[in-house]
Amino acid sequence: MINFLGRRLLQSALILLGVSFITFALLYLLPSDPVRQIAGRSATAQTVANIREQLGLDQPFIVQYWRYLMDLLHLDLGRSYLQKTEVSTLIAARLPATLLLMVGAISAELVLGLGMGIIAALRRGTMTDNSLMIASFIGVSAPQFVVGLLLLYVFAVQLGWFPIGGYGTFAHLVLPALTLGILGSGWYSRMMRSSMIDVLRQDFIRTAHAKGLSRARVLLRHALPNAILPVIAMIGIDIGIFMGGIVIVESVFGWPGIGQLAWQAIQRVDIPIIMGVTLVSACAIVLGNLVADIATLFADPRIKVR
Amino acid sequence: MTAALQTSPAAYTAGDTPVLTVDNLSISVRTEQGMVPLVQNLSFTLHKGRTLAIAGESGSGKSLTSLAIMGLLPPPAVRVTGGAIHFDGQELTALSESKLKSLRGNRIAMIFQEPMTALNPVMRIGSQLIEAIRAHENVSKAEARTRALEAVRAVRLTEPERRLQQYPHELSGGMRQRVVIAMAIALRPDILIADEPTTALDVTVQREVLDLLRDLARDMNTALILITHDMGVVAEMADDVLVMQRGQMVEQAAVRKLFTNPDQPYTRQLLAAVPRMGQGHGTHPAKNVEPLVTLREARVAYDLHGGLLGRVVQRVHAVESVSFDIYQGETFALVGESGCGKSTIARALAGLVPHTGEIRFQGKPLGNDAASRKQVSRNLQMVFQDPMAALNGRMTAGDLVREPLVIHGIGTAESRREKAAELFRRVGLGEDALDRYPHEFSGGQRQRICIARALALEPRLIIADESVSALDVSVQATVLDLLAELKHEMSMSYLFISHDMAVVENVADRVAVMYLGQIVEMGTGAQVFGDPRHSYTRRLIEAVPHADPDRTLPARVLAASDPPSPVRAVGDPPKTVKLVDVGAGHLVAE
Numbered sequence: 001m002i003n004f005l006g007r008r009l010l011q012s013a014l015i016l017l018g019v020s021f022i023t024f025a026l027l028y029l030l031p032s033d034p035v036r037q038i039a040g041r042s043a044t045a046q047t048v049a050n051i052r053e054q055l056g057l058d059q060p061f062i063v064q065y066w067r068y069l070m071d072l073l074h075l076d077l078g079r080s081y082l083q084k085t086e087v088s089t090l091i092a093a094r095l096p097a098t099l100l101l102m103v104g105a106i107s108a109e110l111v112l113g114l115g116m117g118i119i120a121a122l123r124r125g126t127m128t129d130n131s132l133m134i135a136s137f138i139g140v141s142a143p144q145f146v147v148g149l150l151l152l153y154v155f156a157v158q159l160g161w162f163p164i165g166g167y168g169t170f171a172h173l174v175l176p177a178l179t180l181g182i183l184g185s186g187w188y189s190r191m192m193r194s195s196m197i198d199v200l201r202q203d204f205i206r207t208a209h210a211k212g213l214s215r216a217r218v219l220l221r222h223a224l225p226n227a228i229l230p231v232i233a234m235i236g237i238d239i240g241i242f243m244g245g246i247v248i249v250e251s252v253f254g255w256p257g258i259g260q261l262a263w264q265a266i267q268r269v270d271i272p273i274i275m276g277v278t279l280v281s282a283c284a285i286v287l288g289n290l291v292a293d294i295a296t297l298f299a300d301p302r303i304k305v306r
Numbered sequence: 307m308t309a310a311l312q313t314s315p316a317a318y319t320a321g322d323t324p325v326l327t328v329d330n331l332s333i334s335v336r337t338e339q340g341m342v343p344l345v346q347n348l349s350f351t352l353h354k355g356r357t358l359a360i361a362g363e364s365g366s367g368k369s370l371t372s373l374a375i376m377g378l379l380p381p382p383a384v385r386v387t388g389g390a391i392h393f394d395g396q397e398l399t400a401l402s403e404s405k406l407k408s409l410r411g412n413r414i415a416m417i418f419q420e421p422m423t424a425l426n427p428v429m430r431i432g433s434q435l436i437e438a439i440r441a442h443e444n445v446s447k448a449e450a451r452t453r454a455l456e457a458v459r460a461v462r463l464t465e466p467e468r469r470l471q472q473y474p475h476e477l478s479g480g481m482r483q484r485v486v487i488a489m490a491i492a493l494r495p496d497i498l499i500a501d502e503p504t505t506a507l508d509v510t511v512q513r514e515v516l517d518l519l520r521d522l523a524r525d526m527n528t529a530l531i532l533i534t535h536d537m538g539v540v541a542e543m544a545d546d547v548l549v550m551q552r553g554q555m556v557e558q559a560a561v562r563k564l565f566t567n568p569d570q571p572y573t574r575q576l577l578a579a580v581p582r583m584g585q586g587h588g589t590h591p592a593k594n595v596e597p598l599v600t601l602r603e604a605r606v607a608y609d610l611h612g613g614l615l616g617r618v619v620q621r622v623h624a625v626e627s628v629s630f631d632i633y634q635g636e637t638f639a640l641v642g643e644s645g646c647g648k649s650t651i652a653r654a655l656a657g658l659v660p661h662t663g664e665i666r667f668q669g670k671p672l673g674n675d676a677a678s679r680k681q682v683s684r685n686l687q688m689v690f691q692d693p694m695a696a697l698n699g700r701m702t703a704g705d706l707v708r709e710p711l712v713i714h715g716i717g718t719a720e721s722r723r724e725k726a727a728e729l730f731r732r733v734g735l736g737e738d739a740l741d742r743y744p745h746e747f748s749g750g751q752r753q754r755i756c757i758a759r760a761l762a763l764e765p766r767l768i769i770a771d772e773s774v775s776a777l778d779v780s781v782q783a784t785v786l787d788l789l790a791e792l793k794h795e796m797s798m799s800y801l802f803i804s805h806d807m808a809v810v811e812n813v814a815d816r817v818a819v820m821y822l823g824q825i826v827e828m829g830t831g832a833q834v835f836g837d838p839r840h841s842y843t844r845r846l847i848e849a850v851p852h853a854d855p856d857r858t859l860p861a862r863v864l865a866a867s868d869p870p871s872p873v874r875a876v877g878d879p880p881k882t883v884k885l886v887d888v889g890a891g892h893l894v895a896e
Contacts, residue, residue, distance in 0.1 A: 003612070007616075202423060203418060203420050203423040203424045204423060204424055204425055204426045204427070206378065206418065206424075207418065207424045207425065207426075207486070207489075208426070209378055209410070210376060210378060210410055210411055210415070210416045210418075211410065211411035211437070211438040211441055211489065212407050212408060212409070212410035212411035212412055212438075212441050212442060213407075213411075213437065213438075213441050214407065214441075217437075217441075221429070221437070222426050222429070225426075225428050225429070226426070226427065226428055229428075299428065300427075300428055301427070301428060301473040301475070302427055302428075302473070302475045
């Protein structure tokens with residue numbers, strides 16, 4: 001177990017190093033000039049050069065990256081070009097909102113997805129199954145800004161059940177979490193359905209019935225713990241997909257999280273913020289996968305780590 | 307009179323009390339063509355303390371009958387369409403699910419064929435047993451645990467306390483089957499249904515499990531329904547036998563009557579097809595002939611990686627220092643139980659896994675590269691156990707048989723077609739079969755296609771890896787006949803790999819017995835079967851059930867223990883056994 005954790009953490013560090021290099025390189029190659037953004041249109045060539053020198057952007061790429069990396073080792077994400085604030089402070093202020101949204105969205109997609117998947121598997125080949133699978137297909141294929149706007153229109157504008165946007169109460173959380181959750185629930189319901197159908201065919205389910213257990217017990221105690229195993233690994237991967245979605249959803253709902261921060265930073269080529277948000281997201285994905293793997297270890301006694 | 311009582315107490319106590327009566331039972335499946343009958347008008351009576359064997363080949367409806375008694379027919383397609391099942395004043399086919407539930411596992415319990423998958427992999431053995439007990443009896447967890455422990459002891463598992471804490475994957479197949487039996491007997495059911503309980507087990511383990519079932523049924527005075535395709539098992543276990551074919555009863559009789567004087571031609575045919583253990587045959591090849599295949603201290607080992615840097619931490623010694631020769635026109639058999647390395651030798655010989663040591667084929671050393679593999683594949687072909695899995699379902703039988711010719715660039719399209727047609731005739735399939743797909747054939751016909759494919763390149767050696775194990779006995783006999791004909795006509799050589807001692811005894815010229823990756827005894831069929839010297843060989847031979855109800859059963863082995871493992875630490879190779887000639891080329895491990 002210690003070996004396994006050590007190996008995985010080592011791998012995680014390498015992944016983060018790779019992510020930081022690629023993102024840094026992409027931003028360096030970007031045609032738009034961050035210094036022009038800071039200096040404004042009317043700035044003289046001298047001012048621009050001064051700012052460039054001050055930010056170290058006149059240095060060769062490898063020197064810039066090396067400096068960034070050294071700072072990173074001291075957990076220093078640098079300062080925003082425009083807001084002059086520490087990037088870590090900016091992210092820290094917005095991270096709780098994003099985490100809250102993430103927890104809400106994952107809960108929504110698990111409840112919706114697993115529920116739909118289980119019901120569809122139990123009613124396989126019926127109208128219920130077909131309707132649920134069509135619904136999940138729509139969930140998977142609909143773009144998130146469309147789903148978001150649709151939910152806003154129906155439940156906030158027309159019915160007035162939830163606020164149109166903002167942050168603060170549970171009611172504020174419902175629509176953005178649902179928007180993110182609907183996409184995931186489409187995937188989960190399909191996965192859960194096929195996994196469940198597969199498990200229900202297994203010999204040990206027949207054994208459980210032959211013992212004279214009730215249907216509910218066979219389902220909850222024997223089928224579900226086995227059917228959920230492939231889904232657990234999926235949750236880890238899912239955090240990655242989720243990170244893409246928050247940029248859109250936070251903008252649609254005016255949710256003050258790091259997605260919105262990233263969106264604004266990209267428009268203004270505020271490189272330190274973009275780097276910071278990317279790295280924090282990458283950390284979340286790597287950690288999510290690690291947690292999912294560890295959860296699988298506990299859920300499935302057959303998996304042993306050496 | 308007194309003597310008779312002592313030898314069969316069951317017959318005395320059992321009397322003629324019927325516990326279960328099946329009356330004109332019919333089962334059908336709903337298909338697009340309407341209801342198709344699977345079992346028709348089946349009637350039998352099961353008596354207290356007696357064992358009824360339902361025997362038949364695949365598709366005879368024997369398993370469906372048992373599922374119908376349990377009320378576990380797969381809904382909604384398969385259901386009882388006629389007749390009745392009477393148990394304890396109740397009619398089971400008309401019973402509600404909740405009433406059936408209270409009988410299942412409690413009054414009528416069932417043991418299934420596949421112990422590897424019959425237990426929930428993510429639940430501890432103890433919980434699975436306790437759950438079965440608490441489903442029917444209102445007892446505390448602690449009390450249920452005590453009962454579970456009793457059941458685990460009753461099935462003679464070693465370290466019962468520890469077993470309850472273990473997960474199914476930590477136990478061997480035989481031990482898992484004991485757990486399934488423990489689960490079934492924990493509540494002392496009136497009826498125990500065992501559906502092919504030992505078919506998936508090794509022969510020595512089968513022996514242990516059969517002994518156990520017989521003892522338990524006698525001790526608890528339980529009526530046992532034993533469903534099996536193996537007439538040897540029937541002869542050893544049953545009091546009464548019911549023979550089924552294609553959903554209908556063929557014959558029903560007391561076991562001795564059935565084996566000595568069967569009424570129906572189908573029963574006679576079934577009994578005639580059963581391979582019977584004899585004294586073996588075969589001679590040593592002439593000394594001056596060049597062998598076709600030579601293995602000298604061949605080894606196959608797999609590395610297991612682990613640790614922070616993924617170094618090799620353990621090694622699986624699948625095959626350890628194996629030496630033998632195969633000559634032109636002989637059948638050389640490798641026997642042994644699962645995991646003994648017999649299939650790994652076949653794979654190494656075909657170049658499918660890398661080996662160390664020396665393997666020569668037709669005098670040329672076999673390397674571990676692709677070129678070497680292609681070179682041997684012209685003259686060496688394999689026929690596997692499961693013909694359905696071995697044939698690509700999207701290719702016609704003709705294309706499958708022609709494919710080796712295409713790969714090796716032999717002949718024109720026209721000549722290949724002719725060749726395929728000729729091969730089909732040779733293996734006893736019509737030419738019209740060329741354009742059909744594998745799923746349109748029966749199991750035996752599919753194995754014939756595999757044999758035709760193997761013959762396409764006119765190989766010198768065919769490796770038959772459990773090639774007849776998945777077939778029904780009557781089909782098995784015809785496929786074995788085909789292999790024997792090919793041997794005589796084409797002077798074909800076989801490496802015949804099987805766990806079935808009776809089949810090997812019938813076909814092998816020379817035999818090597820494998821245990822834990824090494825050969826422990828080798829000689830002609832007559833030497834190994836007629837005069838077995840190694841204790842393991844003797845155990846294997848004794849364990850085979852004979853289709854003879856009057857045979858005295860061998861002494862029993864009581865407790866089940868862990869089978870030894872071929873996984874060892876790096877730098878700790880297993881001790882190589884040394885074979886000694888005990889006379890006339892009969893080699894036995896010291």
